[in-house]
């Protein structure tokens with residue numbers, strides 16, 4: 001069953017009064033985008049439709065040409081620094097390297113753990129990534145691919 005989305009929520013009440021006087025944003029292409037929604041909509045999609053409707057009501061079109069705005073700087077202009085910072089947006093930092101260098105182990109052990117933490121030891125998986133000759137499986141158990149995680153945590 002079609003929900004008949006062609007009639008916008010602000011177009012008027014059943015008694016003929018207008019609940020929300022349409023702004024110019026409500027008239028974008030005569031609300032043709034809403035008429036295109038014809039499918040059987042689930043609850044989630046109806047929620048999205050209503051959110052979109054609210055956004056469209058706040059949207060005002062102007063005659064000035066569109067321009068790109070970089071959202072990661074206050075000025076809206078792109079910078080490589082802001083792009084680099086944006087790549088870490090939402091990520092959490094891992095400060096395990098501090099534990100490695102502050103422990104009492106000999107320097108060679110600290111260095112090995114530092115390399116292993118960065119996955120930079122020459123395991124078969126790393127050799128394969130660099131296109132170098134390697135044995136495909138772990139030399140200790142001959143069952144799994146040789147990766148740092150396997151060697152340190154999973155190898156029997």
Ligand SMILES: [Zn+2]
Nearest residue numbers: 138140141155
């Ligand atoms: Zn193994």
